Amino acid sequence: MIQWIIPLAFICAGIIAGLIGEKVIFKKLKTFVTEKEVPGSDIIFQALHRMTFVWFVLAGFFWAILGSPVRPDIANAFQKILTIIFLYSVTLVLARLTSGFVNLLVRRTEGVPTSLLSNLAKIAVLILGTLILLQTVGVQITPIVTTLGIGGLAVGLALQDTLANLFSGFYLVISQQVRTGDYVKLDDGNQGYITDINWRNTTIREISNNVIIVPNSKLASAIFTNYHLPAKEITLTLNVGVSYDSDLELVERVTVEVAKEVMQEIAPELIANEPYMRFHTFNDFSIDYTLYMRVSEFFDQRIGKHLLVKKLHKRYHQEGIQIPFPIRDINLHGN
Incomplete structure (x- = not known):
């Protein structure tokens, strides 16, 4: 039993060191780096999550095997298992890092990442890491790659819709x-x-x-x-008709002023693109025009139209501008 004390001590030391490293050192280092706002630090720490504990425990078991009285062939088998676990953990860390930085790159260039690119990047790293792991432990990967290539043709035929x-x-x-x-x-x-x-x-x-x-x-x-290509900004259009008795110069001035007020509320960054209106139709009961105003994106059209209708109705009432509605005269002739 005495000869097993040192191996057990190494295992216990690895577990304790892993707990301290994960709960204390790793946590404090993460807090320090987060406060310094180091770019990509959250991706790195997310990739290394739990790995500090795993690596310290593996190191403890490795030294325990070296100091244990087991037969050399058994020791070699255990060392090979530990090597496989270590290489797989490194592969997993690299896969997480690749996925995270792909998302970061896409976010900086396009805004919001897609899971397609990040997942494929992670899968590619995992496959490559697995092949390197097999080669490291002495497994010939050439027959495996050949078999996967032949089997891939059959799988491709069976999964045509998925591949499409x-x-x-x-x-x-x-x-x-x-x-x-x-x-x-x-x-x-x-x-x-x-x-x-x-x-x-x-x-x-x-x-x-x-x-x-x-x-x-x-x-x-x-x-x-x-509606976000070639740019998110979009032109809101609003069709309105005013009475034939209206002063069209006044209508245009008041309408553009109200549109500017609405733009100042919902899209102040676009205020350089001044709103404008164009009269276009002598209708049965009104002279019709279309108001054109830029908003930040498609959804902003709703709030933009809401504010325009409210403010135009109020301002037209103050200025004496009428928005006509159809009127029908019915003449009744008696016998």
């Missing part, structure tokens, strides 16, 4: 026809914000907060309108 959605997702992301955060309207009338593009589906969130799931292959071949 996968490559369609790639096409949508790379072509940037749609991006997460864009507001789109499909040819079937469904519309909403793109929240994610994964390996099979594109998720669209409606204004009512319902979710529409569209297969990537369907979206890639659909006719749709992207």
Whole structure:
């Protein structure tokens, strides 16, 4: 029993060191780096989560095996198992880092990342790490790669729809026809914000907060309108008619003033793009015009129209400008 004291001590020391490293050192270092606002620090610490404890425990078991009285062949087997666990943990850390930094890069360039790119990056690192792990422990990977290549043809034939959605997702992301955060309207009338593009589906969130799931292959071949391309800013249009007795110069001045007030409330950054209006029709009961005003994005049209109707109605009433409504005269002739 005495000869097992040192190995057990190494194991206990590894567990204690892992707990201290994870709960104390790792936590304090994370707090320090977060306060310094080091770029990408949250990704690194998320990738290393729990790994400090695992590596210290592995080190404890490794030294315990070296100091234990077990046979060399058993010791070698245990060392190989520890090596596999260590290499897999390193692979997992690299996969997390790759996924996190891919998301960070996409977020900086496009705004909102998609799970498709990050998941594929993580899978690629995991596959590469697994192959390196197998090669390290003495497993020949050439026959495995060959078998996977032949089997991949059969799997590809069996999963044609899945692969079509996968490559369609790639096409949508790379072509940037749609991006997460864009507001789109499909040819079937469904519309909403793109929240994610994964390996099979594109998720669209409606204004009512319902979710529409569209297969990537369907979206890639659909006719749709992207209201965030080429820019998020959009022109709000409002059709109004005023009485034939109105002073059209006054109508134009008052309408543009009200539109500027609304822009100052909902889109002050676009105030340089002054609103304007154009008269266009001598209608049966009114002279009609269309007001054009820039807003920050598609959804802002709702609040913009709401404010315009309220403010125009109030201001027209103050200025004596009438918005006419149809009137029909009925003449009754008696016998």
